[in-house]
Amino acid sequence: xxxxxxxxxxxxxxxxxxxxxxxxxxxxxxxxxxxxxxxxxxxxxxxxxxxxxxxxxxxxxxxxxxxxxxxxxxxxxxxxxxxxxxxxxxxxxxxxxxxxxxxxxxxxxxxxxxxxxxxxxxxxxxxxxxxxxxxxxxxxxxxxxxxxxxxxxxxxxxxxxxxxxxxxxxxxxxxxxxxxxxxxxxxxxxxxxxxxxxxxxxxxxxxxxxxxxxxxxxxxxxxxxxxxxxxxxxxxxxxxxxxxxxxxxxxxxxxxxxxxxxxxxxxxxxxxxxxxxxxxxxxxxxxxxxxxxxxxxxxxxxxxxxxxxxxxxxxxxxxxxxxxxxxxxxxxxxxxxxxxxxxxxxxxxxxxxxxxxxxxxxxxxxxxxxxxxxxxxxxxxxxxxxxxxxxxxxxxxxxxxxxxxxxxxxxxxxxxxxxxxxxxxxxxxxxxxxxxxxxxxxxxxxxxxxxxxxxxxxxxxxxxxxxxxxxxxxxxxxxxxxx
Numbered sequence: 001x002x003x004x005x006x007x008x009x010x011x012x013x014x015x016x017x018x019x020x021x022x023x024x025x026x027x028x029x030x031x032x033x034x035x036x037x038x039x040x041x042x043x044x045x046x047x048x049x050x051x052x053x054x055x056x057x058x059x060x061x062x063x064x065x066x067x068x069x070x071x072x073x074x075x076x077x078x079x080x081x082x083x084x085x086x087x088x089x090x091x092x093x094x095x096x097x098x099x100x101x102x103x104x105x106x107x108x109x110x111x112x113x114x115x116x117x118x119x120x121x122x123x124x125x126x127x128x129x130x131x132x133x134x135x136x137x138x139x140x141x142x143x144x145x146x147x148x149x150x151x152x153x154x155x156x157x158x159x160x161x162x163x164x165x166x167x168x169x170x171x172x173x174x175x176x177x178x179x180x181x182x183x184x185x186x187x188x189x190x191x192x193x194x195x196x197x198x199x200x201x202x203x204x205x206x207x208x209x210x211x212x213x214x215x216x217x218x219x220x221x222x223x224x225x226x227x228x229x230x231x232x233x234x235x236x237x238x239x240x241x242x243x244x245x246x247x248x249x250x251x252x253x254x255x256x257x258x259x260x261x262x263x264x265x266x267x268x269x270x271x272x273x274x275x276x277x278x279x280x281x282x283x284x285x286x287x288x289x290x291x292x293x294x295x296x297x298x299x300x301x302x303x304x305x306x307x308x309x310x311x312x313x314x315x316x317x318x319x320x321x322x323x324x325x326x327x328x329x330x331x332x333x334x335x336x337x338x339x340x341x342x343x344x345x346x347x348x349x350x351x352x353x354x355x356x357x358x359x360x361x362x363x364x365x366x367x368x369x370x371x372x373x374x375x376x377x378x379x380x381x382x383x384x385x386x387x388x389x390x391x392x393x394x395x396x397x398x399x400x401x402x403x404x405x406x407x408x409x410x411x412x413x414x415x416x417x418x419x420x421x422x423x424x425x426x427x428x429x430x431x432x433x434x435x436x437x438x439x440x441x442x443x444x445x446x447x448x449x450x451x452x453x454x455x456x457x458x459x460x461x462x463x464x465x466x467x468x469x470x471x472x473x474x475x476x477x478x479x480x481x482x483x
Contacts, residue, residue: 044073044084051086066090110135114145114158114170115188124157124188142169149174153183160189160196168199175204179477241479243279244300245270246339246356248308249286249332269388270306270353273459277469279476286335293338302450302479303343305336307354307457311420317367324371326419337363349450349478351471354418357453361443364426372421372439380437382416388460392416395441395456401432402444403452406474407467414441414456421455450478 045051049070054063067090074083111134115121118140125136137153139145142165145158156174160167167187174180184206189196197208247266264285274281284296297303311326312333336359343350344363352360358368369375372382384392391413397404404410422440425431433442433454445451452475458468 039083039086044082045070047071047073053086109154110137110152111155111157112137112139112145112148112153114139114142114156114162114167116141116159116162116164120159142166145170146173149178156183156185157188158185160187160200168196168203171200171203171205179481239480240278240280241301241476241482242282242299243274243302243304243476243479244282244284244296244339245274245304246306246332246336247283247285248306248310249329266306267459269457269459270304273462273472274304274476277462277472277476279479284339286331288331288334290338293335293342297339297342297346297348300348301482302349302351302475303339304475305340305350305352305356305359307356307418308332310355311370312355312358312362312368314368314370316362317365319367319370322370322374324374324419333359344445344448344451347448349475350448350452351450351475352453353459354455354457355420357443357455358420358422360451360453361422361426361429364429364445366422366426366429367424369421369423369439372419375423376421376437376439378437379439380435382418382421382435382439384416388415388417388457389464390415391461391465393435395433395435397442398430398432398434401430401442402446402450403432403442403454403471406470408470409467412467413465414454415460416456418455450475 039053047070050067051070052065052067054065068086069089070084071087072085074085111128113121113124113128113136115124115138121138121140125138128134128136137148137151139148141162142158144164145156146165146169149156156170158167158170167189171185171187174183174185185204186207186209187197187200187205188209200208245266247264249262249264251262264283266283271281271283279302282300284300287293308329309327310329310332313328313330314321314325316333336356340350340360340363342348350360352358362368372379380393384390386392392415394411394413396411397407397409399410422431422443425440425443428447429443429445431440431442432444432452433440435441439455441455443453452471454471458465458471461468462472463469
């Protein structure tokens, strides 16, 4: 429990109402850090005082309860209120969950502050750093901001009126030129104009705040700004694309501990890769019900067809099974084919990984090597012994392919964990990568906005390898462009 109390600052407004000398109600916490809470008050309680408090977080019907001890008091300087630091001794589970969520949403965010007035820019940065633990980058005007937007920021705060590219140009650059629909952008302006506000919101600004004319009002403005960010965060999640991920299916065997019940499972790396790159992962349990499959496809914005330790039945591509054919999972193959057909008909983005690539190829009328080592002369080892977060061989990327535009390289290193592979392209599919033994390692459809299959596992490499991360990000970016 002690580890959970080491929460970062939470950027929210504060108001204290004393109920008894040693109990008070906090509307919002202003700074939660080092396992405690800073309360701005007119008359702080003495150090060592045991206190009870309630915190009413935004959008909550009732406050969460806590108890603690006053660890230090502050008389307050010219730029901050007086107050006291209260150490948490107790906080109910609901309150801890909220704190951890805000920790996750706001800790360590990168903010770009754009203002042609250096004094105001520095003051904004000063207060931002006091209210939240963040990394600030300053830009002196819109042109300077656009040059710095090559780097990814979690929040952009820009003045509206600037001599070189105003705030509206900054918003327009982010939303249209960068094709970024998610990054929150707060407009701060001295003069509140209805027309300007309407233009800013129409271009894609997330919030619009009037800049204080007196520095004494700046702290309140910054807190209001972060209240806007709390609301923006909710809208951000609403705009995140939902990615349907197929799962594996296991029949009970003689070696199974539970010989009666089949089960569904998926390696966590797939989920992490989607969640950490801006998508909402939704696992799709296998079903034969066509109505349920249709419902699944209404719920998602993109489809990720995963790999697994099984083979596609060769009857799907007109061949008899060889002796080297592995386990067949008819339920899973039929389910994934049904999903993929609907996705292709809807022009929904699809990413096929390993067995998912093979399924896309077969669905398009292509054929597979049932066993690469015995069917492909001169084949390299495609079943590495090292963990999947290691690479084992290179692949050459086809020029002018969608994959080449994503990774921006002629060749990349990949991992390898398969004994089957593409032998004949499916109709309308193009090869976009090939290994050194001539095996097709990636396919794509030029007739869809995003349909790519890769024979390797980018979900196991993206944390170490920028090119693999870009494949996942581009997929999620296409899914975010909801039709």
